Amino acid sequence: MHSARRGTVAVLLLLVASPLLSQSAKAADAHVVVVRAAKMLDVKAGKVVANPVVIIEGERIKEVGPGLAVPAGAKVIDLGGGTLMPGLIDAHTHLLQNYDFAFRDDDNNMVLTVAQMSPAERALLGAKMGREDLEAGITTVRDLGNSGINGDVALRRAINHGWVTGPRIVASTRALAAAGGQFGKLQHDAQALVEQEYVEIATVDDARRAVQRAFYDGADCIKVIVNTGPRVVSLEAMKAIVEEAHRVHKKVAAHAIGDDATRIAAEAGVDSIEHAYIVPDDVLKMMASKKIFMVPTDYPEKLYTEFVPATATTEERKETEARMKKFAQDNHDRLKRAVAAGVRIAAGSDEYYQMGKRTRGESSTLIYEAYRDSGMTPWQIIEAATVNGAELLDRQDRIGSIEAGKFADIVATSGDPSLDVTELEKVKFVMKGGEVVRNDFTQPPER
Template identity: 35%
Template sequence: MKRLLLTATAAALLQAAPASAEKVVVTADRMLDVRTGKIVDYPAVFIGDVGRITAVADARTVRWGSEVRHIALPGRTLVPGLIDMHVHLEGSSKVKGYRALEYTDSFDIVMGVPNAKRLLEAGFTSVRSAGSGSYTDVAIRQAVDLGEMEGPRITAATNPIGATGGHCDSNTNRPSLARTNKGVADGPDEVRKKVRELRKLGAQLIKVCATGGVFSRNTEPGAQQMTFEELKMAADEAHMLGMKVAAHAHGTDGIKAAIRAGIDTIEHASFLDDEAIRMAKERGTWLSMDIYNTDWTLSEGAKAGVLEENLAKERVVGGRQRESFRRSVQLGARHVFGTDVGVYPAGLGARQFAVMVRFGMTPLQAIQAATVNAAQALGRPGDVGAIEVGRFGDMVAVSGDPLADITVLEQPAAVIKGGRLVTSEAPSKG
């Protein structure tokens, strides 16, 4: 077991290989300390040749030589690179429902390339892929790590595990078109085997579908679809292998079963009651609640081909989820930032920050959900999530104070990954 845990840790570090082999200093007018909420004036963030931060100093009192590349961001505020804990890399938000039948089989895979680039340019330097068919997220991660394409640091779940006919299966009414998704597993023994298989083929995270969903056909979001024994097997087996587990769970019973089973994060968590919130707090379970995408789905979904039966479910689930979010914040539950990007365009994930604030979070709490909290939930608290010595030099520069106006995160002025300037409105200095 110890050897496997070490292997998983080593794999995570290799996956986060630096994008830059030069020494860099980044300066700006301000920097947000996401732990304390304090604004630091005139930061100078030094990043070494392995892409990690070596020092954080006062730009007014330190000097650097010509061998250090200077990325100057005057008038900007630095925040850590953002982390989205629930994205889908493949496919297009313009192609949903039966419209997908108009596109070739490899279309979804190809769309992963621009989607990854858009996520990074939007300030999300790390993401967790919460499910992907055909191991697309593994392929994208490998291409990013090789430097063959632009994208964030990716933690891949590959095929989500679910019940036959459940949210993570492929459901039609025509026997001649019937197929079973690769993650389907019924009973604890099948779940155990599936966890091992997914890890063997590149998964770094296990996702299970504990309940029905909004966008699946012939499933009810509130209905539990995996038993406690199946969920516990997934959690126990994944943890033994050094992996985290995320559970798609809208309904109250499925949420509680997943928490009791030891699942690390509950995705969506739409129908919470006070007991479920208390259980999550007591067991240290994180909630990942995608409370923006209701706006997009109800305004744009029909144009993309989302079926009326799915829109009808969203009208019920979306409002209930937001009230659950508000109550969970009031009661002090632990939250991470997860958007379900893929349902809507990859570059728009930061729109969720304003919705989180509208439904009860302070701006600092919303930012912490996408930085230090997410890093902890990922199991990578020493790598990402803060601008601190030892962590990767991942930063986003914004215009203005995000604690005063959270919407400034929607339009990054610059994005830096591993000390490399990905995109910027301002020129860097050589």
């Protein structure tokens, strides 16, 4: 009786076990995903690869090449005539800020945002902005401050935990700045708002303490506002910031505009100079020799008219449009000078608002057109938005190219961005870490 029962149990186990085994084998196979398309941009080599096959296991790329055999049981995502390229990297954004043009200017928006929104509320706003970035093909951002106290770190953690969907975030926590940060005029009692948004530094000791505090708070990099009007961080303080950050192998991003501020940033040896709308040739030379990236946060000329508030009079509109047109042209000139001087460019949008009815992501991908209008080639622009961004973010071992061992952060367009960079405004497929975020290639086009 006993042995018979044991025998029955053994048979039952066999019956149950075999489908279980084959099911788990299937699960292992389903773990492998293959993405293929007509073309792929090999950004490092600067060439187009025909019939690429990307084999992905879990969140990473296992193998990539033209015409590779599809492993048995793998899930195949065929993007037909599309072009694959690495996920876009926006090296300068502000996900936890979204200004309203109705409030006219940055000063008003800053006060309202900081006075009325908690870091928690801003992190939730950031979740929306981040999702919109990711859906537009931006799989990684460097978020450079204006996040309240550590709101950016909270959002990064939420995305990493999978609580919300968004890009990889390299966070700076609060920006370091001279008195007042980037606030406009504030009454004495209202100046308490400043510390919600900036860490004010004056001395070398302040600077060192602020850098150490940022890393304690969870920063991946440091952001410094070198100048705001006549308030300028000293060269000595800048050197201390760079030394303190580099000592622990972290990078420094410097907001700097004008001859003096850009020179202080370059002399101090920061890793990137943001904006640099005005920058002299000798500083560009220094940036090239010290391998300091420029992050030109420019917009295409055609869009500047959208900055004019609807309530503006005809006269105001004319005046603003003329000023914006001159600004765009000056930006083209300085970017041309920078590229000619050998300064490396990393793409950054400085989006803290949305243009018209576009999503945050759709607004952020408009910078490439501005770079094109400044004479950069599509390949130079794509490099700025992928491999250069990865290096500036110190993530070159993980992101920025479609290579074995890297995260499967892949986007696809129906046209070829190396021929027309505006294709980057129309990304149709987005994968982050092996997971499909978006796929508009419903019917694979004819190959």
